[in-house]
Amino acid sequence: MGNRKASGNPGFYLGSILLLGILLVFMVDFFLGNPLYYQLGEYTAEEDAFRAMAFGEGNLKEILSMAGENGLSAGEAACAFMVEADYDLTEEKDGHFTYRSWHSLKEAIEKRKPVEFSKLSEAYETVLSDIRCFPIPRGDSEESRCYGYSDSWKAERTYGGERYHEGTDIMDIGNGRGFFPVVSVSDGTVEHVGWLELGGWRIGIRAPGGAYFYYAHLDSYDHEFFPGEKIRAGQLLGFMGDSGYSPVPGTVGNFDVHLHFGIYLRTDHYEELAVNPYWILKYLEEKQVKYSY
Ligand SMILES: [Zn+2]
Incomplete structure (x- = not known):
């Protein structure tokens, strides 16, 4: 009588099952809802570096007007340049990018992680595809x-x-x-x-x-x-x-x-x-x- 071995304790079993359950939830969350899904290079789409949209002076104009000519969508071009520049183009000016071929840059980055490239390009495309005019109009006064x-x-x-x-x-x-x-x-x-x-x-x-x-x-x-x-x-x-x-x-x-x-x-x-x-x-x-x- 009085076998108090831990292995015979129903509380021990319950505790183990609970622990396993919590572990399982974490694993499912990690693999299915992995926040690093958008990761291309050092940052993810959820991080400040991406969210700062640091396009710098004149670069966005170049990206939006030249992406098509270079065979890319605005989102793909923005994504390629941003990832290559560690999400900060403010050192570049007026689209004088140092990369000769937009297309080969895009291909090089896309090759690293195609799914992430497509996701991140989509995110940029969403931000850039509908902007048309400044929210304050030009008046005469x-x-x-x-x-x-x-x-x-x-x-x-x-x-x-x-x-x-x-x-x-x-x-x-x-x-x-x-x-x-x-x-x-x-x-x-x-x-x-x-x-x-x-x-x-x-x-x-x-x-x-x-x-x-x-x-x-x-x-x-x-x-x-x-x-x-x-x-x-x-x-x-x-x-x-x-x-x-x-x-x-x-x-x-x-x-x-x-x-x-x-x-x-x-x-x-x-x-x-x-x-x-x-x-x-x-x-x-x-x-x-x-x-x-
Ligand atoms: Zn405010």
Whole structure:
């Protein structure tokens, strides 16, 4: 009587089964939901290096205008150059890439990991395929040029707890709320509209290629938008303001007047993965639509 050997203890068996179960869940998660799926070179699509979209001055213009001539999609060209440059092209300028053949570069990188190359190219393609114009149109007045923005990707923000900035703020320099028109950078469909505690009066538009473009802190909307409504690139969405940072709809004045512009992707692992809009905006600034103001 009183055989207390561990092997005869039902608690031991239960514990072992539980442990094995946990191990199994980890293994399934690792092999099926492996976050390194997009890994090509040192970084993955979920990491800051990719999300910073560090295209640099003039390079995106070159990629978007020359990819076709080089037999590549914009996503493939962007992917090849970015991976080769460790996801940072800011040292290059105006597309004076040191690689003679775009196609052979793409093939060399694709050869390393074809599945990952195709996935990552798709992610770039999603970001780049629908951008058409800068969100602030060109006006006729001197004041219409009084806006500014800088690369504030990952800058600290404190409202609603510690967090990082995941977009670009286009600041109104002294004109006041309601002055700057805001237009859609792409064609697409309204996905979300109305009040958000952080974003104030915001509108989110899903482009045909899958990117989600987010415009926040508006002063007013052009009209009452509804989810599912079709939008054309360059269409007026509303006017720049300072709404937000409150659960109370209509709250203004908690910060300077600006447009918060965000770009989000869906990936295998994230429903919403923010990428840095800064260099994309730099590229789009040459493509302002006209508006009388
Ligand atoms: Zn912002």
